[in-house]
Amino acid sequence: MSEAIDAEGLIKRFGKVTALDGLDLRVRTGEVHGFLGPNGAGKTTTIRILLGLMRHDGGTVRLLGGDPWSAATALHRRLTYVPGDVTLWPNLTGGEVIDLLGRLRGGLDPRRKAELLERFQLDPRKKGRTYSKGNRQKVALVAALASDVELLILDEPTSGLDPLMEEVFREVVLQEKSRGDRTVLLSSHILAEVEALCDRLTIIREGRAVETGTLDDLRHLTRTSIQAELTGPPDGLATLPGVHDLRTDNGKIRFDVDTDALEPALQTLVKVGVRSLVSQPPSLEELFLRQYQRDER
Amino acid sequence: MTGTGRLIRLILRRDRVILPIWILVLGLLPIGTFNSFQGLFPTDAERINFAHVSAGNAGFVALYGLLRGDSFAALTSWRVGFGTVMIGLAALLTVIRHTRADEEAGRTELIGSTVVGRHAPLAAALITTAGASLLTGLLIFASLAGKSGSVSGSLAFGAEFVAAGWIFAAIAAITAQLTGSARSARSIAIAVLGASYALRVGGDISALGTGSLSWLSWVSPIGWVTHIFPYGALNWWPVVLSALLTAVAIAVAVDLRGRRDLGDGLFAARLGRANATPSLRTPLALAWRLHRGLLIGWTIGLGLLGLIFGGVGGSVLDIAKDNKGLSDIFARLGGSDQIVDSYLAGTAGIVGLIAACYAVQATLRLREEETTGHAEAVLATSVSRLAWAGSHLLFSLLGPALALFAEGVVTGLVYTQGDFGDILGGVMLQLPAVWVLAAVAVLIFGLLPRWSLAAWAAPAACLLILLVGETLQLNHWLLDISPFTHVPRLPGGAVSATPVLTMLAVALVVGVAGLAGLRRRNIPD
Numbered sequence: 001m002s003e004a005i006d007a008e009g010l011i012k013r014f015g016k017v018t019a020l021d022g023l024d025l026r027v028r029t030g031e032v033h034g035f036l037g038p039n040g041a042g043k044t045t046t047i048r049i050l051l052g053l054m055r056h057d058g059g060t061v062r063l064l065g066g067d068p069w070s071a072a073t074a075l076h077r078r079l080t081y082v083p084g085d086v087t088l089w090p091n092l093t094g095g096e097v098i099d100l101l102g103r104l105r106g107g108l109d110p111r112r113k114a115e116l117l118e119r120f121q122l123d124p125r126k127k128g129r130t131y132s133k134g135n136r137q138k139v140a141l142v143a144a145l146a147s148d149v150e151l152l153i154l155d156e157p158t159s160g161l162d163p164l165m166e167e168v169f170r171e172v173v174l175q176e177k178s179r180g181d182r183t184v185l186l187s188s189h190i191l192a193e194v195e196a197l198c199d200r201l202t203i204i205r206e207g208r209a210v211e212t213g214t215l216d217d218l219r220h221l222t223r224t225s226i227q228a229e230l231t232g233p234p235d236g237l238a239t240l241p242g243v244h245d246l247r248t249d250n251g252k253i254r255f256d257v258d259t260d261a262l263e264p265a266l267q268t269l270v271k272v273g274v275r276s277l278v279s280q281p282p283s284l285e286e287l288f289l290r291q292y293q294r295d296e297r
Numbered sequence: 298m299t300g301t302g303r304l305i306r307l308i309l310r311r312d313r314v315i316l317p318i319w320i321l322v323l324g325l326l327p328i329g330t331f332n333s334f335q336g337l338f339p340t341d342a343e344r345i346n347f348a349h350v351s352a353g354n355a356g357f358v359a360l361y362g363l364l365r366g367d368s369f370a371a372l373t374s375w376r377v378g379f380g381t382v383m384i385g386l387a388a389l390l391t392v393i394r395h396t397r398a399d400e401e402a403g404r405t406e407l408i409g410s411t412v413v414g415r416h417a418p419l420a421a422a423l424i425t426t427a428g429a430s431l432l433t434g435l436l437i438f439a440s441l442a443g444k445s446g447s448v449s450g451s452l453a454f455g456a457e458f459v460a461a462g463w464i465f466a467a468i469a470a471i472t473a474q475l476t477g478s479a480r481s482a483r484s485i486a487i488a489v490l491g492a493s494y495a496l497r498v499g500g501d502i503s504a505l506g507t508g509s510l511s512w513l514s515w516v517s518p519i520g521w522v523t524h525i526f527p528y529g530a531l532n533w534w535p536v537v538l539s540a541l542l543t544a545v546a547i548a549v550a551v552d553l554r555g556r557r558d559l560g561d562g563l564f565a566a567r568l569g570r571a572n573a574t575p576s577l578r579t580p581l582a583l584a585w586r587l588h589r590g591l592l593i594g595w596t597i598g599l600g601l602l603g604l605i606f607g608g609v610g611g612s613v614l615d616i617a618k619d620n621k622g623l624s625d626i627f628a629r630l631g632g633s634d635q636i637v638d639s640y641l642a643g644t645a646g647i648v649g650l651i652a653a654c655y656a657v658q659a660t661l662r663l664r665e666e667e668t669t670g671h672a673e674a675v676l677a678t679s680v681s682r683l684a685w686a687g688s689h690l691l692f693s694l695l696g697p698a699l700a701l702f703a704e705g706v707v708t709g710l711v712y713t714q715g716d717f718g719d720i721l722g723g724v725m726l727q728l729p730a731v732w733v734l735a736a737v738a739v740l741i742f743g744l745l746p747r748w749s750l751a752a753w754a755a756p757a758a759c760l761l762i763l764l765v766g767e768t769l770q771l772n773h774w775l776l777d778i779s780p781f782t783h784v785p786r787l788p789g790g791a792v793s794a795t796p797v798l799t800m801l802a803v804a805l806v807v808g809v810a811g812l813a814g815l816r817r818r819n820i821p822d
């Protein structure tokens with residue numbers, strides 16, 4: 001079996017709202033797959049269907065070769081899940097929650113747990129109600145990562161983590177990835193994280209996959225914005241293919257440039273003479289924006 | 298206090314349905330009862346006779362309180378005496394909903410970041426609740442002042458309800474400061490209310506007999522307000538006491554609020570274990586952790602109630618023996634045994650309803666687990682929906698059984714003149730009815746999860762039917778809706794298997810339907 005997750009034409013309605021509208025999602029075994037989309041796009045809903053918490057209204061879905069709805073309990077032994085909104089029982093300690101969730105799944109590795117607690121600098125003795133948002137997130141992460149499973153489903157796992165802990169999270173996931181047999185579905189709004197971890201990604205919007213592929217595949221769709229102070233007039237720049245929205249204010253120029261036209265554009269700038277230059281890589285928002293405009297045309 | 302006005306408007310908007318309902322229901326209950334009494338007793342003789350019988354009936358006194366006077370108005374104020382508990386409950390729920398519950402959910406933080414004083418949420422909740430209680434009292438006054446023929450009595454009657462509302466609003470304001478969770482704040486406040494009621498029952502029953510324990514009514518706010526006797530020996534002192542208690546309690550609450558940070562309780566949380574005990578490995582073990590506080594609390598609470606109910610049983614017997622003047626009435630009721638039996642069977646019915654509240658509360662834990670996201674975490678492991686729900690339901694079925702058992706055993710042991718088996722049996726016979734209400738809660742949770750809180754309507758309706766059903770001459774069809782109508786009465790009555798088996802079957806079918814719904818639906822919904 002080469003596909004850990006295989007969903008085709010998924011449809012999910014909540015009353016009149018259509019949350020998923022023919023969504024396709026394919027995650028290969030052993031890959032880290034990024035799952036992106038604006039708020040309300042349907043990421044969490046998709047994950048809940050994959051977990052058998054919600055039933056889909058149309059399309060087909062296989063998870064680890066089985067039906068996520070009818071075989072839920074058996075499949076869940078082979079996966080772990082970090083929910084988007086982590087809430088802990090107010091009067092159970094973090095350590096108890098980690099042990100409990102691990103055991104309810106069929107066991108966890110105490111050595112691995114201790115190691116992860118150490119790396120995430122988490123005190124497991126605090127009561128659920130007293131953890132900060134980031135620390136609650138860490139409890140869920142340790143609970144999920146301490147189990148030896150085939151599939152990790154992570155819904156915005158680093159929301160609330162400080163940059164240092166985000167880094168730890170990346171290291172741990174990369175380590176898991178290097179084992180080669182673990183599949184990760186990672187829903188995220190942080191492009192840098194997706195960039196660092198994911199082999200492939202799927203972007204969804206309004207319940208439909210609008211793009212899927214490797215990050216490089218997607219880059220050609222994006223533009224970098226450049227802001228530069230030049231020693232002379234920017235002759236010839238405006239007519240270069242791939243340069244958009246060129247404008248000047250106070251002697252500074254700004255423009256957006258397609259990724260594959262970046263080199264000729266920079267050469268033109270250098271020929272004129274550059275005093276300062278700021279380049280902004282495509283942000284997640286821009287990626288979506290491009291996606292949006294492409295669809296409207 | 299800045300921003301209190303805006304917060305009050307927010308509360309009024311959020312509670313625009315429930316607030317008018319409780320004001321109208323409680324405010325118009327007295328006039329409704331008054332009218333139906335007028336229909337029930339067309340002649341003075343009948344009414345006076347009923348008043349005399351009622352005044353000596355321990356079951357009635359336990360449920361409604363002492364009766365002073367025999368006018369329609371006096372009968373009315375006596376009969377709706379339990380309304381003071383209901384307004385107390387409504388008041389405390391309202392205050393906690395808009396203080397600790399908001400704080401726990403983080404809404405207060407959201408509001409706190411706008412221009413709102415630190416004490417504003419508490420002030421807004423108290424002012425709104427006090428206002429609603431006042432409106433309820435005014436409705437009572439306005440509707441009865443003319444009809445009852447006593448303006449001052451009607452004023453006192455209204456004040457009785459207002460006082461109960463204010464006291465428990467203020468008590469809730471204190472409990473909301475104590476812990477970080479709205480659930481415990483609510484539980485503590487309800488426990489205080491329950492204890493007040495139980496003490497009142499004990500004191501009043503004792504007053505019927507030797508009176509040695511009648512002071513119990515005077516350590517209970519519910520006792521105070523029901524001893525105003527607006528149309529009998531009108532006594533304004535309880536109103537003064539209530540105002541004082543309210544003022545003191547609010548001062549304490551404000552002081553406690555000043556000593557703590559947003560979101561915290563008064564007691565700092567301590568560190569716990571770094572690893573779970575080996576036994577914490579099944580859904581049932583988790584359910585035990587989540588339910589044990591509730592189970593212990595309710596079992597102790599009902600056990601104490603048994604102590605009071607059993608303890609005053611002797612007084613009931615005394616009335617029957619000593620009071621020669623009432624002998625003809627007792628004869629008509631079937632002798633002194635009959636009196637005690639009817640008292641014991643009556644209290645068993647009350648205990649059954651209380652246990653039903655526990656059953657509904659325990660069942661709704663499932664919904665709480667769902668809305669907080671805990672259910673999602675558990676169901677994403679290899680725990681099936683039925684195992685998850687079943688482990689909670691075990692507590693909503695067996696928890697009330699244990700609590701009822703505690704009450705029955707304690708009553709039976711304390712009241713030594715009775716038949717232990719009959720007393721315990723009468724209490725345990727409530728269980729099928731309790732389970733029917735638990736099953737209704739499961740049904741709503743399974744099929745209409747967003748309406749889960751509506752499960753409380755079932756015990757509320759049963760209570761109303763128990764309290765005013767016969768007075769309001771509701772037709773049988775309506776009385777029969779309450780499963781408690783069908784519970785065989787013990788001691789003193791005949792036990793037949795049919796109603797018991799029927800109720801068990803109903804509970805089973807309804808519960809299974811709910812679980813079937815749960816298996817097919819979205820989680821969370």
Ligand SMILES: Nc1ncnc2c1ncn2[C@@H]1O[C@H](COP(=O)(O)OP(=O)(O)OP(=O)(O)O)[C@@H](O)[C@H]1O
Pocket residue numbers: 014017018019037038039040041042043044045046084819821822
């Ligand atoms: N239980 C529900 N009932 C009704 N509508 C729902 C429910 N759950 C989700 N939706 C709707 O489905 C759509 C998809 O929501 P979903 O939570 O899957 O988005 P998401 O991609 O996870 O968003 P975010 O990035 O904010 O987490 C939204 O329009 C949401 O309002």
Ligand SMILES: [Mg+2]
Pocket residue numbers: 043044045084155
């Ligand atoms: Mg989401």
